[in-house]
Amino acid sequence: MKFFTTAELNYQVNGPGTLILNVHALRTSQQAVSSETLIIEPYHKLEEICAVNGENRLIRLKLTENGPLRISYQAIVDHTYTAKNPAELFETPVDQLPPEILPMLYPSRYCQSDKLGRLAGHLFGHLGSAYEKVVAIVDWIHTNVEYRSGFSNVETSAYDTVTQQAGVCRDFAHLGIALCRALSIPARYFTAYAYLLVPQDFHACFEAYLGGEWILFDATKLVPINGLIKIASGRDAADASIANIFGDIQFSSMAVRCDLDDSNFVPLYQ
Amino acid sequence: MKFFTTAELNYQVNGPGTLILNVHALRTSQQAVSSETLIIEPYHKLEEICAVNGENRLIRLKLTENGPLRISYQAIVDHTYTAKNPAELFETPVDQLPPEILPMLYPSRYCQSDKLGRLAGHLFGHLGSAYEKVVAIVDWIHTNVEYRSGFSNVETSAYDTVTQQAGVCRDFAHLGIALCRALSIPARYFTAYAYLLVPQDFHACFEAYLGGEWILFDATKLVPINGLIKIASGRDAADASIANIFGDIQFSSMAVRCDLDDSNFVPLYQ
Amino acid sequence: MKFFTTAELNYQVNGPGTLILNVHALRTSQQAVSSETLIIEPYHKLEEICAVNGENRLIRLKLTENGPLRISYQAIVDHTYTAKNPAELFETPVDQLPPEILPMLYPSRYCQSDKLGRLAGHLFGHLGSAYEKVVAIVDWIHTNVEYRSGFSNVETSAYDTVTQQAGVCRDFAHLGIALCRALSIPARYFTAYAYLLVPQDFHACFEAYLGGEWILFDATKLVPINGLIKIASGRDAADASIANIFGDIQFSSMAVRCDLDDSNFVPLYQ
Amino acid sequence: MKFFTTAELNYQVNGPGTLILNVHALRTSQQAVSSETLIIEPYHKLEEICAVNGENRLIRLKLTENGPLRISYQAIVDHTYTAKNPAELFETPVDQLPPEILPMLYPSRYCQSDKLGRLAGHLFGHLGSAYEKVVAIVDWIHTNVEYRSGFSNVETSAYDTVTQQAGVCRDFAHLGIALCRALSIPARYFTAYAYLLVPQDFHACFEAYLGGEWILFDATKLVPINGLIKIASGRDAADASIANIFGDIQFSSMAVRCDLDDSNFVPLYQ
Structure with missing residues (x-):
């Protein structure tokens, strides 16, 4: 199944700081990221890191200029779910x-x-x-x-x-x-x-x-x-925050989407 | 400095269970374990594992027989402390x-x-x-x-x-x-x-x-x-417990020692 | 039913303070205190007060001399319990x-x-x-x-x-x-x-x-x-403490008894 | 000083219940209520009670009809504040x-x-x-x-x-x-x-x-x-709630005012 995921996060940077974001889809044997885009406006050099368990895909942004900050992430993810016996x-x-x-x-x-x-x-x-x-x-x-x-x-x-x-x-x-x-x-x-x-x-x-x-x-x-x-x-939300903010950076708004272009999807509920 | 460390832990096993102990001195560049002994009475096959951060030295004991259990650990540790500037x-x-x-x-x-x-x-x-x-x-x-x-x-x-x-x-x-x-x-x-x-x-x-x-x-x-x-x-005591007990195993008593045979020890206090 | 109740409380007074004790049996329509004695050693003038709900019977002691303090309370209480329909x-x-x-x-x-x-x-x-x-x-x-x-x-x-x-x-x-x-x-x-x-x-x-x-x-x-x-x-234990201590007064020991001299007692359990 | 106080509280009654309100100005030696009005829409018979310390002035409303409920309280209060030495x-x-x-x-x-x-x-x-x-x-x-x-x-x-x-x-x-x-x-x-x-x-x-x-x-x-x-x-807010709600009664909105028609007011700050 091909899913389209989108996350757009808006912040207001009021002083120097660091933002660590964890919005990238994981790459696993059941979840292949076939395409992804990350846009940061205004442009910032970012660093991709793997943290907590060496698997989570984080980005780290050093912020030095005040003003609005917008992060847009889009991915196409091939995802297979196999119900276990x-x-x-x-x-x-x-x-x-x-x-x-x-x-x-x-x-x-x-x-x-x-x-x-x-x-x-x-x-x-x-x-x-x-x-x-x-x-x-x-x-x-x-x-x-x-x-x-x-x-x-x-x-x-x-x-x-x-x-x-x-x-x-x-x-x-x-x-x-x-x-x-x-x-x-x-x-x-x-x-x-x-x-x-x-x-x-x-x-x-x-x-x-x-x-x-x-x-x-x-x-x-x-x-x-x-x-x-x-x-x-x-271990809990402390390890897997969407965002960790260090410094005077205010969260403004967020938009998240997960779509599927496949008419064969059969929803499974536990 | 050569330190002699001893830990003796006594438990009462009332049912099947697992005991994970973390009493072994760490091996680091500043702390060399020149000799160590671990005695488990009655004899149990033990497993040495490194957990939490891949560094802590744990032993894991599967306990199947009821009765008293005694674990004795002794080590001679060469330890260097260097105060930082x-x-x-x-x-x-x-x-x-x-x-x-x-x-x-x-x-x-x-x-x-x-x-x-x-x-x-x-x-x-x-x-x-x-x-x-x-x-x-x-x-x-x-x-x-x-x-x-x-x-x-x-x-x-x-x-x-x-x-x-x-x-x-x-x-x-x-x-x-x-x-x-x-x-x-x-x-x-x-x-x-x-x-x-x-x-x-x-x-x-x-x-x-x-x-x-x-x-x-x-x-x-x-x-x-x-x-x-x-x-x-x-991260805290949850990660570095001296003992993690699974099953009906009661702690009875404990004796710990840390000695030094060196007259040149100059105690440093913060 | 005639009950004999006893409370003996021992304290160590280390400095000036006030002790408020709430060990007196309540006087209600179902609970008559036919006789009671309170001994404070060494002798202290005490004040009887009713507090919290105007019903609880407290004693208040101003303590000015250091040393051991012993309070003994004894009462004979006629008590009737009527199970409700x-x-x-x-x-x-x-x-x-x-x-x-x-x-x-x-x-x-x-x-x-x-x-x-x-x-x-x-x-x-x-x-x-x-x-x-x-x-x-x-x-x-x-x-x-x-x-x-x-x-x-x-x-x-x-x-x-x-x-x-x-x-x-x-x-x-x-x-x-x-x-x-x-x-x-x-x-x-x-x-x-x-x-x-x-x-x-x-x-x-x-x-x-x-x-x-x-x-x-x-x-x-x-x-x-x-x-x-x-x-x-x-409302809860905050209102009905056996003892409220103000000042450096250490609790040492306590002995409580409740006896009954009546062979006709039929215990009721809920 | 003559103060004009107003409280308007709006609720939505969704089922039978009781509302206890504590919005009446206290009557004390330093605070005289020279005039007050309470309007409940729709009309309900209310009960005035004094609770907690026998001094607080509460009203209790038994609510049996669903729909919006509006309580308006207005008072003119003569208030004297005397700073202590x-x-x-x-x-x-x-x-x-x-x-x-x-x-x-x-x-x-x-x-x-x-x-x-x-x-x-x-x-x-x-x-x-x-x-x-x-x-x-x-x-x-x-x-x-x-x-x-x-x-x-x-x-x-x-x-x-x-x-x-x-x-x-x-x-x-x-x-x-x-x-x-x-x-x-x-x-x-x-x-x-x-x-x-x-x-x-x-x-x-x-x-x-x-x-x-x-x-x-x-x-x-x-x-x-x-x-x-x-x-x-x-003792704390548990005793002096503006409103205690029993039953399915939803708070909707509130408007509070305290005015003064006196040009001689000299504000005192601690």
Whole structure:
């Protein structure tokens, strides 16, 4: 499936600073970027870096001139989503987890899994397999947490959302991650362009490590899981921010799109 | 200087599980492990792994038999500490930071730097250099935070300590890290064996990225900075736990020592 | 039923200060104090005051001499507990609540009912009557929260306990109160001497306003509800502390007892 | 001075419920309400109650019909502000505080004074008198906390504001109260109509118990202290909400005014 993704970000530069953006589509075996363009107005020399896990594709801009700044990213992404057979999504015991997966068991800024052990045990501990647990977590979040713009903010964490039960995609993802880790299932955050998301925006989901690979889950159930174009992964939103701003640079506005020119798309929902 | 470090940890295994221990002295250019022994009673096959940053030396034990478990680690470590000239400890602008350093600017489980921006600006923003800021942070913590066993717990974070102003070495380190990051100075956590620490225990400190390298700070000022034998580093204590326990394994007791057989030791305090 | 209650509290006075103690058994229509003695060693003039709700019986001591301080309180209390008929425990609509009850609907230091609205609605909103809701709250807490000494501390609140699911009687009471208020059921905290509590200690429970009066609930289910001798009520533990200390006065030790010389006692559990 | 105060509140009633409003100007020796009007459209029978401290003037409305609801309150208030001589604002020792004042020493929902003891001691403990401490608290808040709409929300408490250092009048008041109580100075919250507040809105301030009476402080320093028409006091905003809503009643809009027809007004700022 060929997806067209667009992100346009506008800032106001009021002083010298650095902007690190993470809007480039990831290049993976299931996601080929066949074409992409990045325009920065006014022109700035940019640096492409791979950070956090050596995989996320960031750009770093040193800003020295005040005034408006506009970043436009466009990509054509060939994306294949293959639904897994749940029977193959076995749990990897902690003693066999690849060492680089271990940090995805530990608590992080927005995913305080260390505080959710009893609660996760009470709600999901009786379930048989890790896969069943993750599916139950996704369903529990979807049922109990209200999708509500403006309720949470950039400091809201899973510890808040598990009780307050309202938030946006980011909060849903953080809570899913925290509950998985609390059950010793490795989990990580990722950001994506999302086909059919209304209104169009960046999206956030999570992955659990099952069957020896990272399997995608979206507790918001707002969009088809096979219409997600992955941008970046990390422990939580701290690792995979769309933008990290250093200096007096104000965010002004943003426009994001993810389109598909293919009449054969069959939406898959979890 | 030749240091003798010892850690003995006792657990009670009540069911199958996995224990991941991080007590091995790090091998660095300034810290050579000339000899080390690890004894596990009863005998278990262990796996040595490097995790978090590819540098920390962990062992992973799959536990299948119930009963007491005893782990003894002993090492002789040749350690050189070279005090830096503050004049060389320049700040690396964010636009020039090596990409792998960037995550050490982001908030983490116990270091919510995103919430401390205004406070850090008010307290330290007026100071000239990054080095001066870090020194002032260390002094502020040392002056205002009471070293007090039992006040904090494993969930205590920098956001608590900055207000409640009491805690142990781990809390001092987390607060130092959070304040540095809030000022856009990369900072990380590390654990250590500590010569002259009374009572003998594992110690926790932090490092700030200055002059293009990681510079060690200890806001507790309890021990000479040149008597610290590094064990592990990470974003915070979540990355560098002495032990991560999966399964029904109870911690029983611990004994830690760090000795020095050298009459020429000149203690350096920050 | 005639109960014998005893509280002995020991302090170390290190400087001038004031101690406010709230250990006197309440005098109510169901609880008659037939005899009581208070001994303060060394002798201090004390002041008896009624505070918080004009009902709690406090004593206030001005301390000017350093050294050990010992307070012994003994009372014989005639106590009648009458189980209510659930059918009579109707809900009073907010528009008919006596004005002095209204504050018991509002959030307080340890009972952040304002943050628990959605969660309480999800767990208990479907139940028919206020009484059924309170019973379900008590059962939910009893099932999900582990009674565990040393897990929580004096700063722990219902917002913590609802997620972390461990604590002591005080935490159980706070959570019960917060969930009631989140459902617009007035609820308040109270402290008590508790017959058959093992080990003997002060106890904390809560009351919900049902059928036009305050009805007692104990989510710990540790003791018979008809063996509780009430000490003080308030919004939460902030209002009904056993002791409020002003100045450098250290708590040393405490011994509490509640005995009954009556072979006809039939324990009632909720 | 004759002040004209107006509050118009609009709600949308979507189901049966109860609305408790606290917009009436308080009647005190320094504040005489010479005339007042309350209009409720459509007409509802209302009940006037005094709650929290027996002094606040609330109205309670039982709402049974869906649709828009409009409440208009207008009052003419004769208000006298007398600046106190700081020399008379002595501290009342805890052993001499009237019992009804004691709860204003205890932590409350938004004023967790129990967590601020060390910090308050470090910042203000060295100052001589209680009055000097309160003045220093007001100045510290004014200097360090940024007045910023939209930063905080209804759940924000003093524990957040002391670190995050941004908020609105309510947050400034809560922090002032919490710091006073942490130093054993009784403090309470109050709401007011505020002459010269831009934009016009309800205002929140705090009072400290000094010289045997409640003395007014406003850490925002946004308005003259002698142009405040008091509405309600309490432990914190939980006690003195402008509106408490029970049921599905949505707030729509609000307009508040406080005018003065007197050319002799001399604004006093703290």
